Amino acid sequence: MTSYYGIPGAAPFWHWTTLVHFLLVALAGGFSFYTAILGLKDESAGRRLAWWALLFIVLDLLMLWAESPARFRFSHVWLFLSFRPAAAIWWGAWGLSISALMLLLVGLQIGRARTWFGILAVTSTIVLLYPGYAVAANAARPLWDHLLLAVFPATALLLSLALLIAWRGEEALGWLQTLSWVSLVLVLLYPVALASGGAEQARALALLLRRGLWFAVGAALILLAALLVKKQPALAAACAFAGAVLVRSWIVEEGQHSFFAHGF
Amino acid sequence: MARYAMVIDLEACVGCGACAAACVLENEVPPGHNRLWIRQRELGSFPDLTVEYRPEQCLHCENPPCVPACPTGASYKTEDGLVLVKYERCIACGACIAACPYDARFMNPAGYVDKCTFCEHRIKNGQDPACVETCPTGCRVFGDLDDPESPVRIFLEEAERIDVLRPEMGTSPKLLYVNTPSKRGLAAEEVEL
Numbered sequence: 001m002t003s004y005y006g007i008p009g010a011a012p013f014w015h016w017t018t019l020v021h022f023l024l025v026a027l028a029g030g031f032s033f034y035t036a037i038l039g040l041k042d043e044s045a046g047r048r049l050a051w052w053a054l055l056f057i058v059l060d061l062l063m064l065w066a067e068s069p070a071r072f073r074f075s076h077v078w079l080f081l082s083f084r085p086a087a088a089i090w091w092g093a094w095g096l097s098i099s100a101l102m103l104l105l106v107g108l109q110i111g112r113a114r115t116w117f118g119i120l121a122v123t124s125t126i127v128l129l130y131p132g133y134a135v136a137a138n139a140a141r142p143l144w145d146h147l148l149l150a151v152f153p154a155t156a157l158l159l160s161l162a163l164l165i166a167w168r169g170e171e172a173l174g175w176l177q178t179l180s181w182v183s184l185v186l187v188l189l190y191p192v193a194l195a196s197g198g199a200e201q202a203r204a205l206a207l208l209l210r211r212g213l214w215f216a217v218g219a220a221l222i223l224l225a226a227l228l229v230k231k232q233p234a235l236a237a238a239c240a241f242a243g244a245v246l247v248r249s250w251i252v253e254e255g256q257h258s259f260f261a262h263g264f
Numbered sequence: 265m266a267r268y269a270m271v272i273d274l275e276a277c278v279g280c281g282a283c284a285a286a287c288v289l290e291n292e293v294p295p296g297h298n299r300l301w302i303r304q305r306e307l308g309s310f311p312d313l314t315v316e317y318r319p320e321q322c323l324h325c326e327n328p329p330c331v332p333a334c335p336t337g338a339s340y341k342t343e344d345g346l347v348l349v350k351y352e353r354c355i356a357c358g359a360c361i362a363a364c365p366y367d368a369r370f371m372n373p374a375g376y377v378d379k380c381t382f383c384e385h386r387i388k389n390g391q392d393p394a395c396v397e398t399c400p401t402g403c404r405v406f407g408d409l410d411d412p413e414s415p416v417r418i419f420l421e422e423a424e425r426i427d428v429l430r431p432e433m434g435t436s437p438k439l440l441y442v443n444t445p446s447k448r449g450l451a452a453e454e455v456e457l
Contacts, residue, residue, distance in 0.1 A: 002304065004301050004304065005279060005284055005301060006302060007296070007301055008301050009368060013358040013371060014358055014362075068375075069373070070376060073376075075352060075376075086332035086333070087359065088333075134359065138362045139365070140329065256362070260367050
């Protein structure tokens with residue numbers, strides 16, 4: 001039996017607000033990326049989507065600020081006064097800021113839109129990638145496997161596209177199906193990746209099998225989305241959105257779990 | 265330039281908690297949090313039983329994973345090898361808490377990440393950290409690893425075996441344990457100092 005005098009810092013450090021951030025940043029990155037791709041093909045189509053992408057970025061930044069215990073110390077300015085390329089959140093801060101600027105320039109029709117769409121394609125990719133990097137970089141948290149570098153951008157694109165279905169309709173259905181299958185394969189590979197790891201990953205897998213109900217529900221919803229796209233597009237989009245949100249939220253929430261037991 | 269480290273003799277630790285109390289008082293640690301704590305573990309089975317009291321805190325790693333994870337440079341390593349937090353730069357994102365393999369960091373309600381500093385303010389004045397000064401059994405020894413005259417260096421040279429927490433993480437901690445009850449009788453592992 002293990003007991004303590006005093007309290008180790010093993011409590012969850014991210015709360016439900018962080019889960020909302022992981023949803024909003026997926027929408028911000030996904031919408032920005034689609035805006036860039038659409039804009040490079042057809043400027044007016046990209047411009048129409050730009051305001052929505054900007055809205056999600058603003059909502060995400062507001063959420064981050066509101067949930068931060070440091071919100072009234074204004075220390076966030078240091079994100080832009082430091083050079084920290086090893087830190088995922090540093091990339092996220094720059095990716096979101098430059099994306100917001102590009103979207104504003106596109107929306108207000110200032111300068112060469114094609115150039116802004118090109119830059120946006122790069123910065124939105126950074127926004128799509130950094131949440132996965134932020135979790136996968138932590139060797140101390142075995143549930144946050146390196147595979148999340150792929151799972152997070154794929155599910156971000158999926159849930160953004162699921163919302164876009166309401167906007168673009170039929171045109172995006174083929175992509176929704178493709179992204180659903182890609183996301184599903186990655187989600188199913190996740191337990192396989194844990195199983196192929198060491199002792200800590202084995203404990204993480206045991207936790208997934210024991211407490212992974214919502215993860216399984218998320219995976220099942222993504223499967224439903226892939227199967228229903230052609231027959232019931234609206235329902236498929238709803239399943240894809242809910243499934244991607246559930247999978248991401250479960251991984252973020254449960255991944256904080258400390259596996260530090262004895263140490264030696 | 266020093267390379268500060270702390271050694272804890274687990275055979276001498278009686279788990280009294282004086283170090284944890286001294287730390288709270290010295291550093292005004294907020295209620296509900298601790299910069300250091302004591303893990304108590306029962307070992308063996310009746311009648312061959314023992315209890316291991318193991319104080320834990322920030323290990324001031326040579327390769328601290330919390331430092332590169334920090335997006336603002338708030339977490340940093342000093343020339344003396346201390347891993348510290350510039351509170352005014354911290355955005356409380358939690359990235360360093362996630363990166364720490366030892367659960368050594370916590371979110372201070374004042375809005376920044378907090379942890380053991382090896383009482384840097386005391387070291388500057390030539391004093392030992394509060395936990396070292398307070399320990400009634402003298403199980404904690406603090407000093408400069410690079411100084412052959414340092415008590416920590418002398419203590420380690422006499423030790424039969426040195427253990428660190430989670431050596432597989434490759435962090436090269438500078439909180440070292442000797443006379444570990446759970447390791448008694450096992451062959452000593454090489455620990456690079």
